[in-house]
Amino acid sequence: MPKNALKYMVLLVLLGVVAYHSVYFKRLDEVKGSAGPNAGQAFDAASYAGTFWTQKLLPATAKATDFDALLSLLKTDKEKAFNSYSHALGIGNIRYFLVKGTSKVTAVGDNDVTVLLSSGQSVKLATDYIFGNAARDVSGLIQITEFDNTMDLNNVSAELNAIIRNTVVPPLKASAKPGATVNFVGAVELNQAHLHLDTIEVIPIVVGYGAEGVGKTALKVN
């Protein structure tokens, strides 16, 4: 083999090695994924919501405001009621209240259970339309600064609503009969500028039946 040919072959191999390591191919969505604000760590909304539910929201229900007392305050001093007891992640008229109540079931519908509070006010406990940010915002324990992407924040709402739909609504519906006593803690959405107290809907967070409450979801109302 001529000396020159060997030299050219070595050179060619070297060039090949250099070229191979200089160019690489990657899927575009992988590159986009690794360059985004949450590079390398996809937000797991279900896991976040699960932890938030057990470690923050359920403990926060112990500090819920008495529903009858709140309604009375809303009628007499709306501003004080909103300033003292409502939470919301953003600015605007929509605010959320964490309320607790002891009530009597008066009607069971396809979409809700109507209950009568001690004060005589009728409210609806939602069993079908469990949507929105009430569960996420009501405790005031989630900070907007924790999230770079608003869709992550929205997904937390959806996952919290799924928890309610799967764990809170079934026992609520199962024992809902006119005349039954139900104790509950829930989230209420109210519009500060356009307040309507005649059509209040509660997103249930904790429910228990009977005067003393029953089973693991029992709740004593002080």
Added chain:
Amino acid sequence: MIMKNRYFWVLILLLLAGSCTNKSDANGPKKVAVIVSTLNNPWFVVLAETAAAEARALGYETKIFDSQNNTALESDHFENAIVSGFNAILLNPTDSDGSIVNARKAIEAGIPVFCMDREVNSPQAATCQILSDNYSGCVAIGKYFVQTLRTKATNVPINYVEILGLVGDNNTWNRSKGFHSVVDHYKNFKMVAQQSADFDRNKAMEVLESILQAHPDIDAVFCGNDAMAMGAYQALVAAGKANEVGVFGFDGADDVMNSIRDGKIKATGLQSPQTMAKTAAQFADEYIKGKRDFAKKIPVAVELVDQTTIRDYPATKKS
């Protein structure tokens, strides 16, 4: 002769010294730029003009730049704003991704950027983003959509059309996802067509006219904004279906609010461009005065306006 030369050079030096001023004169009024995605939609006109008016009320010179939904033009506006020595930029971006590079140019030049209504997908690209809570607003619309249509025909298939806004805009998808997060729970609701009309009234009319050819049996149309809702309604009027098909919009534009009052459009999500614009201008003022600790994103609540709640909102003059 020597004296004459000396005067000449002193004059030249004085002229040079006089011309060496800072672009953003510390003693003169400071300037705030309002860069808006389009002025071809009255909603954005309100947003831009309110922002500019609030900034002027706070003592700033203002200029409104129209990006005409074009990120290249928006880039030019940013370069102009930087070179012209604007002290803050109130931005309504044209594209959640495409506008990042433009906004970053200003941030890197030390000019704060406050996003209004539309989001940029990078927290580093803006000082603070004041955004409508589109997702939640459309959750409320989705719920009302299901409630009203379900009463019409429980468990009977309900066919509907979704008309999307600009596909590159986060608001388009936040609204769509909020709506679907509710409606997709109900199996008898079937979306027979989903098409973009770029938030444009005329395009929405054309899009729905074409969809109606293939799907004449629809029950409702959900539109990503009010301009498209008006376009969709026009298409339904032309097809003689305005009374049978419910139209749902988003924005809270005056013409749609009046149409809800007249029972023509079913519902909308009332955004508050004034709240966002004023907050952005006030934040810019606070930044210029030294404040630095702004939350990266601030959602602004969207209110559902439907056939019942419309009573809460005073009528506006019909144009």
